[in-house]
Amino acid sequence: MSYRFSYQTLNDQILPATPNARSLLGFKLSSVSLPKLRFLRVLCVENSALKDFSSLIGGCIHLRLLRLRNCEGVALPSSIGKLLYLQTIELWNRPLDTQVPNSLWDIPTLRHVYLRNGFSPPPPARSVRLQTKELQSFVLHLHPVVTDFRCHDMMIFLGQMNQLTTFSLSMHPNIPAEVLNIFANMPHLVDISLHQFDVLDKMPAEFPQSVRRLVLVAHVIKEDPMPVLEKLPRLVVLELSGYKGLTMCCSSQGFPRLQKLRLGSFSIQEWRMEEGTMPKLFHLTLWDCEKMGKLPVGLLHLPSLGRLELIYMPQISEDDITLKELQQKGCEVETRG
Template sequence: MERLGKVIVGQCGGLPLAIIVLGGLLMTKSTLSKWRTVHQYFNSFLRRGRSSRETGRVHEVLALSYHDLPYQLKPCFLHLGNFPEDCKIPTRKLYPLWAAEGFLSQESHQDEKEPIIDIAEHYLGGLVQRCMVQVQVDEATGKFKSCQLHDLTRELCLVKGKEEIFLKKIPLRYEPEVINSPSSSALATSISVTRRLSIAVDHDFDSLFFSRLRDRKNLQSTLDFLCKELKLVRVLDLERFDFGKELSESVGNLVYLRYLSLRGSQLYTLLSSIGKLKYLQTLDLRVPFLVCLTIPNVIFMLNHLRRLYLPPDHKCPDKLQLDSLGKLEILKNFHTGVSDHKDIPKLTKLLKLAAVSTLEIGNLDKFISCIKMESNHLRDSSFLIICDFQSERQFAVLGQIVGASHLHKLDLIGFINRLPEHCHFAQSFTKLTLRRSKLKEDPMATLEKLPNLYSLILRKDVFEGNETCCSRQGFPRLAILELQGLASLEYWRIGQGAMPNLYCLTIDECINLRMVPDGMKFIATLRELMILNMPEAFKRRVQKVQEEEGEESHKVEHTPLITIIETSSTSFKN
């Protein structure tokens, strides 16, 4: 096998991408005979190749790798051509799209009850193993965070997609022409033979989006036309559009729709026609933070819904009923002030939950007890809880919260008498934000012992003491630390060996902090330091002015990016 491998590598002409992709293909073959089969196919592809040039040879290697893909991975690969060049495709968006298109088959897996999101992760892993895509892994979870195509791999993706009539892309500059001529033969052909239609947006889309789309008076008519002509469409991705007050009623006519995203779009009212979308699997309503979306009580009618992303700020004329969504796997921005917390235990397939709670302590206790039941399928939860924890009963509930085995992220707003001992925190705990806690004891003494804590944000009067300490070997996995509005903090000590993986540190409006900790010079991993809204004397000690070093700048000289700015109206002159 080694000898044959060297022959195959030699035929790659020393081209890195060709070697990597072919190596990924050979990794899936366990016997010498299978390697020989790959070699024969490779020679065949080279003989009928388009060119002897380097790029031509790479194309033939990529074509061979595509030819050898398992049947279930080919549509997943071709679908990636729908995204712009050099785009990092987030898996949280990609997996629901694959599910909506019907690419993910539970029948091909031994466990037919395996969640769709796990099947998608497995499929992407197959493409990664064959080096067809490049991926970024989430350090906190170990899961794929995003994927990306190499330029030449994307070219193959588009060529194969065109050959197989898999995807038709219409550049934005042609859209008015297409829409204004609905009877044109070009459009009729596109609709009749193309399985997927993508209206691609120019590269300056992000920077000009809202200003451009507010001027596009035909936006609603465009949507009405598409809803009329493409009645069998499964995916409608309408992110960051400006719809004005409400979305077109015609969307409710797309009864076969599996995926609808309005993320980042400007609208204030969701019409009740959304309740007609009986086969919808993914509904993303995360409009901008400053927009409060009114949602009619019709979502409970979407019995096939698996992923529901509610807006950060939303309201419902009645309680937003969710208890009938028996297939729901992901629920984000659930708010106990809008929906009934008693609905959650009825969502028996729920895997991921992000919730905002304003419950009083009695109902909060019941809510936490329900989601901690052994019969619950939850594997990933995050909570924003607005509540005071002063009495012993309230402290006991806090212990229940931080001990939830599926808890990954927690944001607590309100008074906390004291923190639970570190041994009471779940091992899954990775991200913590505390605000207005008014702790008397140094929180670092407890939090630095959490083995998997990745992000820690302390804001607005979290700690009333004047000294905090990060001990040697403390915070072993912490990568992000933010101290904001700790007005009483004067001294901060960092032991050598503390925070060995710290990447980003923000010090914001800690107006009495006297100096940068000496231990900062030992944190070799620090790549970004942000000093915001701090007194002038503190900033002078850190920054370099006209080639003259600040008296404490040597403590952070190893940090590549240091940002010192004012973001608030308050100015500190001392």
């Protein structure tokens, strides 16, 4: 009796003989159609064509995880709201044939949602009734954003997700700056990733104190982001891109737990680092910071720095005094581009 089943080149005839399957994985299939597998808990299909997705999941009433990657013919039916035990849905797909139906948000057990395109926020009148308050992970990539996309409705929709631990948003051409305002209602966030803003005048007054990883990409960040971000007590990984100021400062008590820092497309000419800042920083990456003529001397005061990456930084020569001293202290240096 088979409970787990993976197939790649077999035809559909084998499936009726496995009615008790709990997990089903399929890869590179010319077409997929399933019988009613009422015990199925996990369904993952990649790089395949789906004949009729509505009937594909119609009988899988106990489904916990649904993952479709690079599949053709995916049109989510409104009946997906009947999968009352669904916990994770990942549609890392080409554009869907239809929009994600609002009934998805009616599922009371839904905890983790990963979507690429096909998303339109429900209207505010409906948002207040949706089962989104228990979501823990919400990852949304919209490339490109359709012209009639309602950003205001999306802000209201996201604002209800006060139990999120992971939030990732990527929009082309740009994320609205108002997204930063929703974090005041998300005290449990651990992982935040935002790609990409156009212009950020300043950082929000406070990010959630629980955040451990923060990725923030913008074309232009006007104010020094460090005075706000260095106060995050649990921050371990920080990736920033787009600061256009000429100076930047990290204070002596800043970034108490930071271990990995990546700075890209910064315009800084001077980076002041007070002694005592970033006591646990191990891995620093500087990428395309073309106005930084030399490495800041403050790097020599980072007790844990063990790896430095310089990417598209040809102006930093091998004769740079700080670079030589870092290497003498045992720091591994890699240059690329």
